[in-house]
Amino acid sequence: MKTSDFYYDLPEELIAQEPLEDRASSRLLVVEKDTGKWHHKHFRDIKEYLRNGDCLVINDTRVLPARLYGERVGTGAVMEILLLTRKDLDTWEVLVRPGKKAKPGDKISFGKGKLVAEVLEVIEGGNRIIRFTYEGVFEAILDELGEMPLPPYITHRLEDKERYQTVYAKHEGSAAAPTAGLHFTPELLKEIEGMGVKIAHVTLHVGLGTFRPVKAEDILEHEMHSEYYVVEQEQADIINQAKKNGGRIFSVGTTSTRTLESVTDENGLVQAKSGWTQIFIYPSYTFKIVDCLITNFHLPESTLIMLVSALMGKDLTMEVYAEAVKEKYRFFSFGDACLFLTKP
Structure with a gap:
């Protein structure tokens, strides 16, 4: 299967640059796999498609304000650091721009010395290890000095950092938001719970690799990025019980989906565990636990549109995307949402 099979033409003006004031007022394109029909709704209408006994699985990761701008000590040269992975309390793997000016022993000052980074080593791929x-408190300083690491296709400045967080964000560690969850409000979640729908939490810290393009023409040659996840026993029990009782598993976002499919055994049981996943879900993959998917519209030729195609079929997926472009839906992180139903 070729990467180009997942291409679609997207007018630039359909890329959402800012979040809507009311999270749940975004549009929702509902797609039924068994009939091939779709319905144009608003996100708060998602309640119409959930029922007592279903389970909604959300990713409660929290985005770090991981982009820092500072000066190289000694020269005053402007430097940008993007936090990628925490190695220990004060040591991180980072992306530095301009990279040539960040050699072992160099120091970078942020906030007039409130925070100072020393480059320890250059690692494979050109990233740096810094201390x-x-x-x-590091987190308090980072919150003061750091900016949200918005995706490259968002060019507008985000005034309120919390708009790039889900309302249930809890565990810090992501370099990007699990954007399907941005549409939920506390009120909507409460209404859904009141219907008898179980809500389970998983954690997957989203890496910048989620935006990395697929460069190989044969998708099987693409190497997936690795992301850290945690699934606690209590949450695994909620999901397994719902499935056992005949409820459908609604995964909120591709990150929740990749987590669930990584921890589900061959008997369809979710296991409580933590670790790193490089799971690549593309057409021909057989889903073990996820029944329905809530997600935003993804980039052409991305691993995320391949994941959707694995669930719904490539032809139907590409038809849906063509419909969304025709109807001028808002695309990507701050855009509108889809609900893909494989079980009525």
Whole structure:
């Protein structure tokens, strides 16, 4: 299967640059796999498609304000750091721009010395390992000095950092938001729970690799990025019980989907565990636990549109995307949503 099979033409003006004031007012394109029909709704209408006994699985990761702008000590050159992976309390793997000016031993100052990073080593791929020094609590300083690492296709400045967080974001560690969850409000979640729908939490810290294009023409040659996940026993029990009782498993986003499919055994039981996943879901994959998917519209030729195609079939998926372009849906992180139903 070729990467180009997943291409579609997207007018630039359909890329949402800002979140809507009311999260749940975004549009929702509902697609039924068995009939091939779709319905144009609004996100709060999602309640019409959930019922007592179903289970909604959300990713409760929290995005770090991981982009820092500072100066190289000694020269004053402007430097940008993007936090990628925490190695220990004060040591991180980071992306540095411009990279040539960040050699082992160099120091970068942020916030007039509130935070100082020393480059320890250059690793494979050109990333750096750095160690921070500071006084106080690192997370508080990062919250003050850092900016949200918005995707490259968003060019507008985000005034309110919380709009790039889900309302249930809890565990810090992501370099990007699990954007399907951005449409939920506390009120909508409460209404859904009141219908008898179980809500289970998983955690997957989204890496910047989620935006990495597929460069290989044969998709099987693409190497997936690795992301850290946690599934607790209590949450696994909620999902397994719902499935056992005949409820459908609604995965909120591709991140929840990749987590669930990584921890589900061959008997269809979700296991409580933590670790790193590089799972690549593309057409011909057989889903073990996920029945329905709530997700945003994804980039052409991305691993995420391949995941949707694995669930719904490539032809139907590409038809749906063509319909969304025709109807001028808003695309990508701050855009509208889809509900893909494989079980009525």
